[in-house]
Amino acid sequence: MKYFDYAASCPLDQEAAEVYVKAASSYYGNSSSLHDIGDQANELLEYSRNQFARFFEVSKDGIYFTSGGSEGNYLALQTLLSGKVKRGNHIITGMAEHSSVLNTMEKLRQAGWDITKLPFDSGGRIDVETFRNAIREDTVLASIQHANPEIGTLQPIEKIGALCREHNILFHSDCVQSFGKVDVAQIARAVDSLTISGHKFYGPKGVGAVYLNPALRWESYAPGTTHEGGFRAGTVNVPGIAAMTVAAEKAMKNLEVYEEHYHMLREEFLQSLAPVRSWCTVYEADLPSTIGMRVDGLEGQLIMNEANLRGFAISTGSACQxxxxxxxxxxxxxxxxxxxxxxxIRITLGRETKVEDVRELGEALVKIVRENG
Incomplete structure (x- = not known):
């Protein structure tokens, strides 16, 4: 089967897999233990922390490792609220945020917080003036996803961050879909926290990281938590973190190479749709690896099932929904x-995707449209 669902999850990079096995076999101690074996694990953990601080161009004191993007989003939002810098109970977020953010917002709403959800403009972005108009005196927190996982647009995080600083609003950004595809160092400077997840850039599942501005004062979500400076409870997954670090190093080193690869594949795919292009709405993307589209009159579920029968794995949107x-x-x-x-429907491209793969998928979709349209 040809895989076109890389935004949902990537295969584990071979070098990252080898590092995982090595770390799990040789650095198996608990990084919080005080004996020499624990110290060895802690040294590997701190090397990884330093690397992610370098990627984000921030202090290593602000890097915390988690079990992935969903936990990272939840803990980052709760932590920011524990250290809010002014009184108020109003939060701004986007309508198309990841379910981990929207579910957290719903939980907060039930607890008495007032939540404003902003729509996209016609280009798939949150308009900065719309955000400005949503700000109130009691707005204390905003959470806006950097890269949309379904159509691949990037939000104006730096401009929104400037507004948040102007109004003393803490600002979180879910960077799970963007890290490994674009440089997020400028984003880190614009926010108070951000999240990433290893399996979105060829690292292992079940591991991620949060950057939290070390200048903030905050309280542990779970009292008595000691791991990761009190940010997260539970034994730290040192092998997973080491493997994620290797995957991140490779992704950051080859950002331009991979982007060029995805641009070429995207153009080839769109050309292959020429016979039925008038039926299709293809959304513009800042991330060329993400192709979000609609086919007039055909449900995405039908197209996905038909593609699956023909040996192509595509999706109808974010895997969490x-x-x-x-x-x-x-x-x-x-x-x-x-x-x-x-x-x-959503088609997402990976490093392993070849020109012939996208051409074959395009030809299959043309047949599906003609047979069912």
Missing amino acids: VSLQAPSKTMVALGVEGKAVKEF
């Missing part, structure tokens, strides 16, 4: 209505 058979959050945020909201 597909199992619910809910409409794409991105389509809703864009104002797409009626039956069209369920027409969405």
